Amino acid sequence: MMQAQQLDRIFTALSDAGRRRMVERLSKGPATVKQLAEPVNMRLPSALKHLKVLEDGGIVVSHKAGRTRTYSMQPDAFGAIDDWLRHRKTAMNAAFDRLILAMNETPEEETQP
Amino acid sequence: MMQAQQLDRIFTALSDAGRRRMVERLSKGPATVKQLAEPVNMRLPSALKHLKVLEDGGIVVSHKAGRTRTYSMQPDAFGAIDDWLRHRKTAMNAAFDRLILAMNETPEEETQP
Numbered sequence: 001m002m003q004a005q006q007l008d009r010i011f012t013a014l015s016d017a018g019r020r021r022m023v024e025r026l027s028k029g030p031a032t033v034k035q036l037a038e039p040v041n042m043r044l045p046s047a048l049k050h051l052k053v054l055e056d057g058g059i060v061v062s063h064k065a066g067r068t069r070t071y072s073m074q075p076d077a078f079g080a081i082d083d084w085l086r087h088r089k090t091a092m093n094a095a096f097d098r099l100i101l102a103m104n105e106t107p108e109e110e111t112q113p
Numbered sequence: 114m115m116q117a118q119q120l121d122r123i124f125t126a127l128s129d130a131g132r133r134r135m136v137e138r139l140s141k142g143p144a145t146v147k148q149l150a151e152p153v154n155m156r157l158p159s160a161l162k163h164l165k166v167l168e169d170g171g172i173v174v175s176h177k178a179g180r181t182r183t184y185s186m187q188p189d190a191f192g193a194i195d196d197w198l199r200h201r202k203t204a205m206n207a208a209f210d211r212l213i214l215a216m217n218e219t220p221e222e223e224t225q226p
Contacts, residue, residue, distance in 0.1 A: 011128035027204035091140035
């Protein structure tokens with residue numbers, strides 16, 4: 001259940017193009033709110049709101065030094081998504097293999113014209 | 114822009130635990146609406162609504178034979194997400210490499226006690 005809620009939050013966090021732009025920027029290195037807000041034409045309060053969604057999703061972390069809050073990527077930001085996707089792909093490949101096997105088991109008179 | 118809208122739809126489609134359960138089931142092979150709705154305790158109209166979101170996201174496809182509509186995974190269901198994640202990880206690794214390089218370039222008297 002915890003896992004499901006975490007995946008809900010991560011996928012929701014990444015479902016917004018503006019937030020993905022922030023993640024694209026942060027993947028290249030840490031940045032301040034101002035540096036993240038300007039390229040996407042966002043006001044600071046709006047940027048902070050989006051960054052909170054990314055932080056709640058475990059995708060970014062922030063720390064404050066003096067008056068400046070700096071954001072950076074969680075090192076394992078995409079771990080939960082990777083795991084979920086990998087399991088689906090493994091299952092899809094297995095299903096595909098079963099399909100091929102079933103086709104090969106079809107009697108010859110049906111597969112040859 | 115098209116790419117951004119597609120990613121919005123895919124990530125939104127996967128942000129719901131019920132829809133992910135459907136994807137988990139479909140990764141193992143095609144299924145009817147009924148087969149998809151029952152394990153997640155969904156009514157058919159609700160299941161159809163969720164399946165539409167997955168279909169709009171390009172994650173599943175459906176075809177109708179007689180009265181039965183069957184759903185299956187798009188073969189490249191996760192292609193766009195994979196591409197986006199791969200680019201972010203490449204950037205994160207490059208940023209990490211630059212950090213290591215910068216640390217190694219620190220004068221010895223500062224790194225050794």
